[in-house]
Amino acid sequence: MYIDQVKQFATILGNLDGCLVKAVAYAERKPFDVSVLLNARLFPDMFPLSRQVQAACDAAKFAAARSSGKEAPKHPDTETTVDELRARIRSVVEFLGTFDAADFEGAATRLVPLGFFPGKALLGADYFTRLATPNFYVHATTAYDILRHNGVDVGKADFIGHQLPLRDL
Numbered sequence: 001m002y003i004d005q006v007k008q009f010a011t012i013l014g015n016l017d018g019c020l021v022k023a024v025a026y027a028e029r030k031p032f033d034v035s036v037l038l039n040a041r042l043f044p045d046m047f048p049l050s051r052q053v054q055a056a057c058d059a060a061k062f063a064a065a066r067s068s069g070k071e072a073p074k075h076p077d078t079e080t081t082v083d084e085l086r087a088r089i090r091s092v093v094e095f096l097g098t099f100d101a102a103d104f105e106g107a108a109t110r111l112v113p114l115g116f117f118p119g120k121a122l123l124g125a126d127y128f129t130r131l132a133t134p135n136f137y138v139h140a141t142t143a144y145d146i147l148r149h150n151g152v153d154v155g156k157a158d159f160i161g162h163q164l165p166l167r168d169l
Contacts, residue, residue: 052146066127066132073092109123140159
């Protein structure tokens with residue numbers, strides 16, 4: 001379960017990277033400064049696009065790291081350009097690629113401390129499936145939605161990708 005989802009995080013982040021490439025092309029065609037999109041948000045109290053990308057990256061790397069007992073790479077949240085956000089995505093995808101199934105042995109019963117609830121933890125299975133994974137998808141989806149809302153020509157295939165292993169009947 002864990003390794004499959006970690007691979008899926010990497011796939012979705014790669015697809016999000018592709019959406020950012022489309023955002024740059026869109027801004028060049030119109031033309032406008034693509035950094036306008038980095039500050040776009042769906043509602044005033046929501047994170048802007050740049051922070052949504054950062055949060056999706058964080059959710060993926062921390063889910064893998066905390067579930068395996070490994071140390072996650074540090075990212076100081078200082079990205080201000082599309083190129084910097086794309087570099088962060090690449091860094092996280094590369095990190096996710098270092099995991100294999102053996103890294104998650106015992107993950108379901110490992111206690112994962114919660115920084116936002118000092119002194120509290122979740123069992124690894126609950127942390128991974130009920131907190132980390134939904135958190136990843138909230139931010140990845142919202143980043144996609146911000147781009148789409150602002151006219152970038154992205155669709156469901158850009159988000160999901162063409163990764164389905166179809167088989168003959």
